[in-house]
Structures are given as structure tokens and as C-alpha cells.
Amino acid sequence: EVQLVESGGDLVQPGGSLRLTCAASGLTFSYYGMSWVRQDAGKGLEWVSGITGGSGRTGYADSVKGRFTIFRDNAKNTLYLEMNSLKSEDTAVYYCAKGPLGDWWPSSTDFDSRGQGTQVTVSS
Numbered sequence: 001e002v003q004l005v006e007s008g009g010d011l012v013q014p015g016g017s018l019r020l021t022c023a024a025s026g027l028t029f030s031y032y033g034m035s036w037v038r039q040d041a042g043k044g045l046e047w048v049s050g051i052t053g054g055s056g057r058t059g060y061a062d063s064v065k066g067r068f069t070i071f072r073d074n075a076k077n078t079l080y081l082e083m084n085s086l087k088s089e090d091t092a093v094y095y096c097a098k099g100p101l102g103d104w105w106p107s108s109t110d111f112d113s114r115g116q117g118t119q120v121t122v123s124s
Contacts, residue, residue, distance in 0.1 A: 002026045002113040004096045009118030016086050020118060022079040022096030027113075030054075030074035033105035036081045037114075038092035048094070049081060050105025059105060063089070086122045093117040 008020040020036070035050035049060045049070040058070050069082040079096055098113040099106030106112075 002098060004098060004113055004115035006094065006096050006115045006118040009094060009120045011121045011123065012086055013124050014087060014122055016122070017082070017084045018086065018120060020081040020083065020094055020096075020120070022115060024077045024079065024096075024098070027098065029072075029077040031102045033099040033101055033103065034072065034079050035097045035099065035105045035107070035111065036070060036079075036094055037097050037108045037111070038090075038094045038120075039117075040092040045095075045108040046092070047108040050099075051079070052105055053102035055103075083120070086120075088122050091120060091122050093119050 036048040096115045097111035
């Protein structure tokens with residue numbers, strides 16, 4: 001059974017930084033594309049960033065490009081999201097999501113496993 005467990009969410013001031021972590025088990029982690037998706041209260045899921053298996057090619061939503069960095073440590077079966085220059089509009093529950101493919105990352109609608117989420121609140 002695939003398990004994804006996120007951590008690292010917190011309350012942070014605008015302009016601050018956080019690192020989110022997703023610990024994966026029950027899968028050959030290095031093979032699969034992974035994404036971070038987020039959901040603010042009353043809104044739908046939004047894709048934030050993705051990374052492929054194998055080559056580790058990355059992609060970012062325009063809203064976070066240049067501020068967020070996704071990376072993975074396949075030896076530790078762990079996915080990360082480094083978030084800098086945080087804004088109030090980044091406030092959301094962040095989820096780690098696994099895709100069905102290795103050479104692409106999942107969108108906000110085609111992932112096949114998702115964690116329980118970690119809350120990020122950006123506020124002064």
C-alpha cells in the first residue's frame with residue numbers, strides 16, 4: 001500500500017520560508033513522477049510543482065516559479081518543496097501526490113495517491 005506523509009507546514013510571515021517534506025513508502029519511489037498540489041478553503045485543488053522519476057525534470061506553476069523549488073532524495077524515498085518569499089496567497093493545505101507514470105508528473109486531477117496534507121499559513 002502506498003503511503004505519503006507530509007510534514008513541515010507552519011504559520012509564517014509574508015516573505016518567510018518553509019520546507020515541506022513528503023515521506024513515501026510502499027512503492028518504488030525513484031520511478032514515479034510526483035507533484036505538490038494545494039487547496040485553500042473553498043477552492044479546488046491547484047497544481048504547484050512536479051518532478052519526474054528518473055531524470056528528475058521539474059515544472060512549476062506560474063504563481064510559484066522562481067520562489068519554490070521541488071526536489072527529491074530517492075535514497076530516502078522523500079520529496080521536498082522549498083518555499084521562499086512566501087505570500088498570503090500561498091496559504092493552503094499542501095499535498096504530496098503520486099502519478100501513475102515515471103516520465104511525467106501528475107496534475108491536480110490525475111494523481112493516484114495523495115497524502116493527508118500539511119497546513120501552510122502565511123500571515124503577519
